[in-house]
Amino acid sequence: MKNRILLYTQAELEAKTDIKFTFEEIKKGTKVVKIVFYVTSNAKLGPEGVNDTEFIDHEDTIQLLARFEVAKKVANSLIKTYGEEQIRSNIKYVHEKKRNAEVTNMAGYIVKAIEENYAYPKIF
Known part of the structure; x- marks a missing residue:
């Protein structure tokens, strides 16, 4: 799930929109039990942004x-x-x-x- 969905979506959002996200995996032992998302503005989208x-x-x-x-x-x-x-x-x-x-x-x-x-x- 992480490689096929989360990392792919993270790269797509950052490349094509004005937002981006990071995430933190909360684990119990080796099992991931929660994922915490941090959504922020994509400051990298400056002059090349979608609305310039x-x-x-x-x-x-x-x-x-x-x-x-x-x-x-x-x-x-x-x-x-x-x-x-x-x-x-x-x-x-x-x-x-x-x-x-x-x-x-x-x-x-x-x-x-x-x-x-x-x-x-x-x-x-």
Whole structure:
């Protein structure tokens, strides 16, 4: 179990997500009776992370919105209404806000940012 599941999953999570984990085996004699997991942020995912600007520029728009938990139906509607350029520029804007820990509901904030074009506000 350790080699086929735990170590494999540990490597996959660390390589592909913003979290990672370590674990401790609690033994009685030679038998493992408990496993304690320690989940932490994957600080290693810096500029090469799944949400960086370069990734935003090259990812398919539907998949990009899905990564930020925007429903597929909503994503299709946004693309038809606002176009891919406005969507990408506003996702970059929201990504910067998220990096500064100002956003809690990512999907809702992205939809509102696209609809109101936060990246390029109108000047009156």
